[in-house]
Amino acid sequence: MFLLGLIVMTQGLRELEGGTIRAALIRFTRSPSSGALTGAISTAILQSSSATTIAAIGFVSAGLMTFPSALGIIFGANIGTTITGWLVALLGLKLNFGSFVLPFVFVGAILRLFGNSRLSSIGYAIAGFSLIFVGISQLQHGLESVPNLLSPDFLSTNYLFGILELFAVGLVFTIITQSSSAGVAAALTAVYAGVINFEQAAAIVVGMDVGTTIKSAIATVGASVSTRRTGFSHVIFNCFTGAGALMLIQPYIWLWEAISPGALMANAEIGLVAFHTAFNTLGVIIVLPMTGRFARLMERIVPGKAPIYTHKLDRNLLRDPSLALKAVMPTIYAELVALLRHVTAILGDPVKGERTDLAELQTALDETQAFVDEIRLGNGDGVDWEQLLAVIHILDHMQRLHERCEEEEDRADTARTRQELQAERQVLLVAIGGVIENIEAQNWIEAAHIARQAEMKLEEQEETLRATVMEEIASKQVELHAGTNMLEAIRWLSRVSNHIGRITEHLNESVIAAGK
Numbered sequence: 001m002f003l004l005g006l007i008v009m010t011q012g013l014r015e016l017e018g019g020t021i022r023a024a025l026i027r028f029t030r031s032p033s034s035g036a037l038t039g040a041i042s043t044a045i046l047q048s049s050s051a052t053t054i055a056a057i058g059f060v061s062a063g064l065m066t067f068p069s070a071l072g073i074i075f076g077a078n079i080g081t082t083i084t085g086w087l088v089a090l091l092g093l094k095l096n097f098g099s100f101v102l103p104f105v106f107v108g109a110i111l112r113l114f115g116n117s118r119l120s121s122i123g124y125a126i127a128g129f130s131l132i133f134v135g136i137s138q139l140q141h142g143l144e145s146v147p148n149l150l151s152p153d154f155l156s157t158n159y160l161f162g163i164l165e166l167f168a169v170g171l172v173f174t175i176i177t178q179s180s181s182a183g184v185a186a187a188l189t190a191v192y193a194g195v196i197n198f199e200q201a202a203a204i205v206v207g208m209d210v211g212t213t214i215k216s217a218i219a220t221v222g223a224s225v226s227t228r229r230t231g232f233s234h235v236i237f238n239c240f241t242g243a244g245a246l247m248l249i250q251p252y253i254w255l256w257e258a259i260s261p262g263a264l265m266a267n268a269e270i271g272l273v274a275f276h277t278a279f280n281t282l283g284v285i286i287v288l289p290m291t292g293r294f295a296r297l298m299e300r301i302v303p304g305k306a307p308i309y310t311h312k313l314d315r316n317l318l319r320d321p322s323l324a325l326k327a328v329m330p331t332i333y334a335e336l337v338a339l340l341r342h343v344t345a346i347l348g349d350p351v352k353g354e355r356t357d358l359a360e361l362q363t364a365l366d367e368t369q370a371f372v373d374e375i376r377l378g379n380g381d382g383v384d385w386e387q388l389l390a391v392i393h394i395l396d397h398m399q400r401l402h403e404r405c406e407e408e409e410d411r412a413d414t415a416r417t418r419q420e421l422q423a424e425r426q427v428l429l430v431a432i433g434g435v436i437e438n439i440e441a442q443n444w445i446e447a448a449h450i451a452r453q454a455e456m457k458l459e460e461q462e463e464t465l466r467a468t469v470m471e472e473i474a475s476k477q478v479e480l481h482a483g484t485n486m487l488e489a490i491r492w493l494s495r496v497s498n499h500i501g502r503i504t505e506h507l508n509e510s511v512i513a514a515g516k
Helices: 003-028 034-047 050-062 067-080 083-094 102-114 119-143 162-178 180-192 196-213 214-219 225-259 268-301 315-319 321-346 358-373 382-405 408-417 417-442 443-473 479-513
Strands: none
Touching: 003 034, 003 050, 003 119, 003 180, 034 050, 034 067, 034 268, 034 358, 050 067, 050 083, 050 321, 067 225, 067 315, 083 119, 083 225, 083 268, 102 119, 119 180, 162 180, 162 196, 162 225, 180 196, 180 268, 196 268, 196 382, 214 225, 214 408, 225 268, 315 321, 321 358, 321 382, 321 417, 358 382, 382 408, 382 479, 408 417, 408 479, 417 443, 417 479
């Protein structure tokens, strides 16, 4: 019931403030230190370190945040997740909220069923919050008889093997339940009931803190380089803090006894959650100044050359359509600029143009399109839906522009070499140069305007050019084969300008939608 409550509350909070939290993470994360602070606060609010970690991975993949800054968020999330333990210890055990919160489950359900969007999310959060304490209350009742069957003496921690054994219990428990918060709640309730003592509970909680990284480790399977580095960073950091925490259990007990003899035994659950917060905070304080070195270490541990265009696309981001769309946009920009530079090169401008590997680019476009196809949204999803539609249109025209690039041998060659087509060729070259410049400057409106002007100009000239060429063919001034090639080249120039115009138009729409 505790797990169910945690899941429901997290979902409600994410619906309620998830977008705001994501925006705040980007806005306030300017360094690893600010990242740690925002990571701790966002995890405390959302009650989910996984949500915060996945968001950090998405920001790195989308190019919205540097890897070291994202590390700060992950480190901070470890501190934020300890707030659940404080809720359990203070509200669930000391105040026994479970005895009177059950009606709030009903209130939350009513709001979920009949409230508007915001009230529905609030209702979900209330119901989940209430279920957490109902679960804790039931757990307490279930453990009341356990001291008759099991006592702290049964689990010995006199030797290192005993500590490691308890550590392994916590590790396995978290791997099975996939929730360190549930494990900490169970440990707090057990120590409160006298089933285990503080030292034993501390070793178990340390194991749970390391066990929670299993989700990060699993998320790295088949993922991008940036995701693997971020995921394994979480694993290595928690293993580091866990090893330190095991060594700090006895000094922590001695410190309590020195300050207030007997207080730890009388308030073992408070001491336990304080220990959980303390060793996570100490780990962040130690590692944070060395974030740059830590990032370089991870780059050596997880090497690998990322794909040129699609390295930001990570299937783990598909769980959050908004983040997935953010990751797609930089990929599209890179692919589009490569396409435009290739068109410039085949039109005979080696200075501003640059040929690309069309087969490699085709693979990247297909991968991008496949990724976008897996973003699950409905037409009621507002601005994300608008942006998704724009992205689908962009990729469609980019695929067709890529096909135009493959027609170099006849149509592009003719457009480049025939004197009669030099004015139109120059119009397109100037327009492409302006579009690239404005895309790189993120001036989407101007890019769309330049492309549209060139498209209209070439459309106006197309009919005149076609009529002129046909007259020359009829009067034998131009051979039929050469004339046909010129007609195809004119059509090629018009189609290329049309695709660029549509791409920049939808690109502008996607940026407007994302900014709403």
